[in-house]
Amino acid sequence: MIHPALFYTVSALTVASALGVILARRPIYAVLSLVLVLFGLSTLFVALHAFFVAAIQIVVYAGAVLVLFLFVVMLLDMEPEALLRARNKTMMGVGILFGLFFLGQLAAVAKALPAATGKPLPGTTAAIGKLLFTTYALPFEAASLLLLVGIIGAIVLAKKKL
Amino acid sequence: MTPSLLTGLLPEIWLGLLFTLLLVLDLAWKEERSTALGMVAAAGLLPVFPVLAWQAGMGSHELLGGMYRLDLLALFFKGIFTAAAILVLLMTRELDKTIPRGHGEFYLLILAATFGMFLAASSAHFVMLFVALELISITFYVLTTYLQNNVNSLEAGMKYLVLGSLASGILLYGIAFIYGATGSMQLSRIQALYSAGAPLPVPLLFGLFLVIAGLLFKAAAVPFHFWVPDVYQGAPTPVTAFLSVGSKSAGFLVMFRVIQELFIGQAAQWAPLLAWLAALTILYGNLGAIPQRNIKRLMGYSSIGHAGYLLIGIAVASRLGSTAVNFYLASYLFTNLAVFLVIAAFSKVTGSDEIKAYAGLSKRSPFLAAAMFIALLSLAGVPPMAGFFGKFLLLMGAVSEGYIALALVGAAAVVVSLYYYLQIVYTMYADKPEDLSPIRVSLPVRLALWVCLAAMLGLGIWQGPLLHLSLAAISGS
Structure with a gap:
């Protein structure tokens, strides 16, 4: 069983890095935040005894896929002005509105979710x-x-x- | 007769072998013989029909530990997918010249998408379903972007990829919630949990709505329709045609499987939302089609409108509604492919998809103009064409379940759709052509068009057999 303190710390870190992915101005920071997200998820998988999936998260995603992402970002060399122009105020407003609505729904769901029963299966x-x-x-x-x-x-x- | 693994999965195994054969032939043959490759693929698909008919006698079974389902509904839709793939392969052969490169791969990808549709039709487990849907989507992303030197095609592919990935993510997120709430991803087990008609718990409902959202994207319904006009216009014509009949049918089949079949007892919890979306989709598609100048874009809006009609069949949650969806999709297949065959044959000669260019088509090619006329009437739902009977069944389903307003919206939209369909007919028959040179139609396209026309009129006048088949597909599952 995962210790609550560990769970909440890792989850908070993962959510914070996920926010970093979408809020970061520079694509390079977004990719690096994504690496952090994957490490957080991997920790959670370890806590659930899913060792294989945890290892895959690190080796394949954080290791191989995101390195490719970094290469692409560096090769593209996006202009900061172009990135700024891509931000649309109204779209952001609508997005935040929908996000809040979604969070509200999610809270209702979290309250109603049944507690996990039984031991985690061996994830070897x-x-x-x-x-x-x-x-x-x-x-x-x-x-x-x-x-x-x-x-x-x-x-x-x-x-x-x- | 209880099917073994071999006899149960025979259509998929056959398709897999055909795919491999094409892959090898594509390497072995020279690029000039790629047209022959398309013919090999189309001919290879023909034996699937007798196999499906033979499997229809086996009854309903779950194979591979509940991963694969063999039932009449799956077989019915596999028949639709096969027919669509064959007609699309014939259409691709016609447009060989407009696709600059990679002909062999094009045929290969069409087969891969068909394979995905087969698996989607037979999947009895959410994991299988997701992999099958991804196989369809990813193939279509590549096919949409196929015209490398065409900006429209690239833009369409990019939009489809980004929005499609988002939809896949939403679908997967929903599946995760359903798994979390029920502890199973196997459809029959989830069905057994809630068959008594007890209200669905909040997490399950949340997951179900996310899954519906992901599927509405596939079906091209409001509010997940933004990709449709651009993708329909930008993609190569055969891809647009396959997208409009194959991908859409798969979307509705899966929607039927995971919404109606699983949670028919809880219809009150999800049906009103779908009814509203159906009305909005019908209105959006038909009103949006009016100002269009490009025929493929117009067909995109028309496709949204038809998705709305089909949603009625899901929303009413009755046997009549589901039978109507099956009938509608089968007749829509021939009708829509007839329109796209004409578009393909026309653009091959003139290189244009603008409606203005169709002026005087009746003088340049009376056959093409007549085929287009009949197909458009069927799309609008004019008797005695097949499209009329499909719409009639759907609206009857809506009325019999008390959705009077929805039926009225559907009936009113028929009038609107007649307006923009007949505009095309007017252009074809009344306007003066700038260029009087006749348009030659090749034999395969002529044949395919005759098949479509025969099916449209045949199914419209003599609806019995298909109607029985549609009903049996619902009852057998």
Whole structure:
């Protein structure tokens, strides 16, 4: 069972970094905040005994995907003026309004959520592997096709000559 | 007969093999033979129909530990998807020249999207559903952006990607709440929990509404319609056509599965919202179509309008409504594809999608003009075309469940839609053409158009068989 103090600290940190992702003026800070979000999530996964997912969060997302993000941001080299122009006051107002409404709904949901019962299942590689090749075999195979489509799509869209 | 893994998943296995064959052939053959590749794909899809008919005798089953569902509704929609894919492949062959590069991959991606639709039709588990929907979406993002040198296509693809990812995120968020509230992601287990008609708890309802939001995006309904006009206009015509019949049908099928089938006993909690959205969608789509000058953009607004009519069928939560949705989607498939076939054949010769350019089409190609005329009448819902009967069933469903105002909105919108559809007809038949050169129509397109026309008139006059099929698909599940 996760200790409440740990849970609230990590959650607060994760939410704060998530806010950083959308509020940061410079894309580079946004990406770095996203790394922090992933570390926070990974900690929560560890607390839930989902060790494999926690490791994947760090290795694949924080390690590989976000490094790519950083490369893209650095290569694009966005002008600060262009970034400022992209901010629209009315859209922000509407967004905040919807966000508050959504938070209100979420609070009502949180009150009504049933308490978790039972112990967390072991999130080891063996357990996940077994699930992937038994219950979730079909979605797993479909996901492989999805990746293939992603690869084909990336090549088709990015290459000048096929 | 109880299906084994092999016989149960035969359509998917066949499609997977076809996909692999195309992938290999694309590498082995030269670029000049890519048209033949499209023909291989279309011919390869034909055997799916007898397989589906054979599977219809097996009854309802859950396979793979409740991940895959074999029932009549799934088979019915797989039939729709296959027919749509074949017609779209024929259309793509026609437009081969306008797609500058990567023809083989184009056919490959159309098959991949069809595969995703098949899985979506048969998924009995939220994880399977999500992967299937993502397979459809991601394929369409790539297909929409296919014209690399066309700014409209790039803009459309970008918008579709950003908004589509947002919708996928919302859908996933909703699934997480449903899982949190019920402890299961398997549809039949969730259904068993709430079959007694007890009111849904708040977290489950919250998750359900988020899932509905994600699906409304797929179905192109208000308030998740912003992408539709731009994407419909910018995407290559075959992609627009496939998007309007395949992706939309998948959206409504899934909506039926996760809303109506699971929570029919709690209809009072979600139906009013959908009824309101249906009315708004009908009004927005039909009024927005009036000032359009580009025919693909106009079809985008018209597609929003049709999504509104289909939402009526979901909102009324009755057998009549669901049967009507099935019938409507089947007739909409042929009607809409007929319009897009004409658009494709026309733009191949003239290179234009502007409605103004259609002036005097009746003199340049009487066949194309007549096909367009009949298809537009069917879209508007004029008897004796198939579109009329679909609309009639939906509005009847609304009236019989007491949604009188909704039925009136739907009936009024038919008049509005007649106005903008007939504007096109007027341009085609009454306006003087600038260029009198005849438009040649190739044999595959001619054939495909004849099939669509026969289906439109046939289903409109002799509705019995399809109606029975639509009803059986609902009852069998």
